[in-house]
Amino acid sequence: MYCPFCRHPDSRVIDSRVAEDGTAIRRRRSCPECGRRFTTQESVILMVAKRSGVTEPFTREKIVRGVQRACQGRPVDEDQLAMLAQRVEETIRARGLAVVPSHEVGLAILGPLRDLDEVAYLRFASVYRGFESLDDFEKEITALRGRHLDEPDDDVPAARADGKHGK
């Protein structure tokens, strides 16, 4: 590995340690030519296996592109999409596998997307899970409403305030 300061073609490892989450190794290196120190990181390149059998490297950009269409016209910004992609990557890396089937990547997207925007989630889920009828949507919407009831801070109290659900 070239020294990033003087381009000397060799460097000496002076310390190796596993990163906090256990998915990478960091090496502290020293250049024998200029004496400066730098750090390198080694991690497994996460591969995604598509249904066709082709594998390709996992990238957050692909996750963002994959959900962007579902988010069209929704109040979702780039930072939120980047955060979502990060959550997806963390979920997948936590499995500790070098190759992950693409449908598991899709599954890992569903939760964070639901938290981000429910309409985008419905759009994405309808394609990903292959919704074929209104019933499929209805079931999913019922499940989403059920989640709202479980969250006391959500808009349920407001609905009660208008009297419709009062005693």
Ligand SMILES: [Zn+2]
């Ligand atoms: Zn150097």
